[in-house]
Amino acid sequence: MSLIRNTAIRNTVLCAALAGSVLSACAVNDAPTAPAEARTFRTVGPIDSTTATGTFLSWPGSMVATTFTGSKLDVIITNGENAQLDVEINGVTTPITLERGRFAYPIIDDVQGTYDIRMVLRGERPAAPILFAGFDPYDGEIEIGVPAELQMLVLGDSISTGYGVEGANQDCTFSPETQNANLAFGAVAGRMLDADVTVIASSGRGLTRNWENDDRPTMRAVYNRLMLGETPAISSDIEMDVVVVHLGTNDFSDGDPGVGFDHNYEDFLVRLRADHPNAVLIAGWGPMGRLDVYDAAIASIKGAVEARNTAGDDKVRFVNFTNAPDGQTYGCDYHPSADTQFYMGQVLAADISEALGLD
Numbered sequence: 001m002s003l004i005r006n007t008a009i010r011n012t013v014l015c016a017a018l019a020g021s022v023l024s025a026c027a028v029n030d031a032p033t034a035p036a037e038a039r040t041f042r043t044v045g046p047i048d049s050t051t052a053t054g055t056f057l058s059w060p061g062s063m064v065a066t067t068f069t070g071s072k073l074d075v076i077i078t079n080g081e082n083a084q085l086d087v088e089i090n091g092v093t094t095p096i097t098l099e100r101g102r103f104a105y106p107i108i109d110d111v112q113g114t115y116d117i118r119m120v121l122r123g124e125r126p127a128a129p130i131l132f133a134g135f136d137p138y139d140g141e142i143e144i145g146v147p148a149e150l151q152m153l154v155l156g157d158s159i160s161t162g163y164g165v166e167g168a169n170q171d172c173t174f175s176p177e178t179q180n181a182n183l184a185f186g187a188v189a190g191r192m193l194d195a196d197v198t199v200i201a202s203s204g205r206g207l208t209r210n211w212e213n214d215d216r217p218t219m220r221a222v223y224n225r226l227m228l229g230e231t232p233a234i235s236s237d238i239e240m241d242v243v244v245v246h247l248g249t250n251d252f253s254d255g256d257p258g259v260g261f262d263h264n265y266e267d268f269l270v271r272l273r274a275d276h277p278n279a280v281l282i283a284g285w286g287p288m289g290r291l292d293v294y295d296a297a298i299a300s301i302k303g304a305v306e307a308r309n310t311a312g313d314d315k316v317r318f319v320n321f322t323n324a325p326d327g328q329t330y331g332c333d334y335h336p337s338a339d340t341q342f343y344m345g346q347v348l349a350a351d352i353s354e355a356l357g358l359d
Helices: 185-193 259-275 291-310 338-356
Strands: 003-005 013-016 025-028 042-044 055-057 063-079 084-089 092-097 101-121 130-137 141-143 150-156 195-201 242-246 280-285 316-320
Touching (some): 130 141, 185 195, 316 338
Parallel strands (some): 150 195
Antiparallel strands (some): 003 141, 042 063, 084 101
């Protein structure tokens, strides 16, 4: 753990109330960002901290966290589009919409106390990532903290991004306001297990083919990227304890992709074992998918898992996710609702607990 006392990065700000923001914001003049050794936060997720001006957040669910003791704290963020963040302070979560440009957002304002703070990127970043410059304390001290003992990685598609999870029903369509990776099954399981959860997921992508066969690279090509596109591979000294693969919905969206999917899924599990030699690998399916190929998808994924078990890897498992037995079933575009995502998280947490002997 790292303790920083009275190390405000104090930039000159031009304050103005911005219509539509949950929090007021202050435009920040160009000024040096705190040097790396004075960073005021820890990160979770595939995050690029190589720039001198801040830390890039790109994948859904990417998080920065800190503990602040004092009375006044800003966070400084540069944003190229109207991205959404969940700001959690001592367990109470508030969504905010970021304004375009570089702004300081006051998150603790003249109230003395100790605050555990988490800021989570709710959705996907189709364009420029968020540039997080840091927490800016006016007083007091910051305790950066350490990674959780349990580390989990989720590789998936729109279900893993929390697409439509806050939608009223299946009739709504996509919007940034209804997408929330912080309510998706991976994040839910992470909170139940006190785990750090890294999410690498992108709507419409499959393992071997994408939704409507679009020509974007599949998840096999981007699963280890810092950001979508031609970016460096992830480099981290954090070892994953659990890797969850939730892919196949888009592969089967245009019918059964055939035996090629089975072989590629098994090959992907082999690649993940090489990347994460000690992790439990969980291959998940459901609850969203075409009914006429639903059983075929289960058979394909279970077959890949069984092939790895037969080859001697007994730390590969299959989980079949279903809709929540109670509550709302669907969010936007028939994606899992908050109730279903929560239920999926419960199922995943129970399976991880069994696999790791946590009970």
